[in-house]
Amino acid sequence: MSVSAVPKIDAHQHFWRYSPENYRWINDQMTVLKQDLLPKNLIPQLAAHGIQGSVLVQACSRFDETRWLLNLAEENDFVKAVVGWVDIAGSALGSQLALLQQQPLLRGVRHQVQDEASPADWLANSAVGRGVEQVQRQGYVYEMLVNQQHLDALATFAGRHDRHYLVLDHFGKPDLSQGVAHWVKQVKPLAAMPHVSCKLSGLLTEPRPRGFAPNDLLPWFDAALSLFGSQRLMFGSDWPVCLLAGDYGNGKSLCQQATEALSPTERDAIFGGNACKIYALHSDLTGVSHESAS
Template sequence: MLKIDAHQHFWIFDPVRDSWINDEMLVIKHDFLPADLLPVLQQNGVDGCVSVQASQSEEETRFLLDLAAENPFVKGVVGWVDLKADNLDERLQYYKQFDKLKGFRHILQSEPDKQYMLQPQFKKGIAGLQRHGYTYDILIYPEHLRYAAQLAAEFPDQPFVVDHLAKPHIKDQEISDWEKDMRALAQYQNVHCKISGMLTEADWKTWKPEDFVPYLDVVFNAFGINRVMFGSDWPVCLLAGGYKGTMEVINGYCEKLTATEQALFWGNNAAAFYNL
């Protein structure tokens, strides 16, 4: 069975650029590179990964593409480009030379304007991605879900994937509003969801596998087996149980799936979505 980790990060730690990594996060306050990840993937029987941007610059995109070129197990890159730039078409045309560049992401969750993704210039950028055949990763909090649904409705032919289940408030066991908005978003067949980043939304030290079951039930039920994919969110997952803990939770949940369903979730869906 093909296993793809559809969401992980590399970085050379920079205290200014990476200021989101605070003093509670000392375990990830240093460099993380392919040589650090490869043995972890091998230990967990994972065949390859998709590396996702963590800072908003084209320098970051090139950094990830260089790492992917040197490391065959990095199967795809989700980079960053200024979607509101006047020369976006030119930039996307430039990136066509890199086979491993599959899509783009913007850190929407940090934008002061919660409706940033509905700004005309941003939507013009999404239209550009669609023209050039790139995917888009939606990084948001639950309060942004209704706007993501509007975006998905406006671009029915653009492949979208929600990162980290849109970060539900698992620690506080809040589910009802998130569930309603998640189900509304899942009605759009062009939207997929990554089962990633869950452990860091729970209590880092005291979470139990059963804490995640209600949220997983919602996502698997709403999106269906063809639109969900596994992601570790390594190295951020090291804050709350690491790769091993992440795999234990998801393996436990997936035991009830058929062999065909497991193959889709663990690798085939990501390979199809990102054209790996």
């Protein structure tokens, strides 16, 4: 049996040095996350599951976290790209982007829109719009993190920003209790836009109806495949947040199960090829180093 030349990429993972003031979204029910979670903690998982590289995503709305993540990426060769945070609606945006131009591993930016007092108002804000236009002009991916109740506002936002790739994180965080047909209706306008891709990540940690087993989530994967196609979907572990629902392998196993009927080419795209394209990853991926600087 031939081995695929397409590298396996985890398109969504995080690191942090935990502090309550910087990671306020980590609540008292998330004790497993209230610790430093660093490359040395993830490397064994990537190696065990045959993952050659990762996309490291911000988890804190601070520019100094972005610079720290970029330093980690330089020190750990399995991190192939960073999605950081910049003050996208603020006066500091230009100077921050100027500093980051010297950082080749920065490939995208994200803001935790779901944590805004009014996500819909934030998405409609003209200063935000100008900031997104600027980061797209400079060739950065913009990642979109909202809860399902703001997918309508997000579709309007995405329609205004088609200069470069947009990526929907975590299926758009669906309300599983309302069923897959409800989610399809919500996300269909986004999926109709060819510059929008979606991460197959985070579903295991969304609140589930009583009695819902992991396999009961497969219809959302099937629907995502129908809506976006295999060329606009990416596997992401959402490590270490995924630890709230088990271990690293649970999410990967679910995604493998959901895609087992696809062709090898389609599976390769979801498990690495699409991330390589969207984040412009280097072709000379050399695998996971078992040494970490942190």
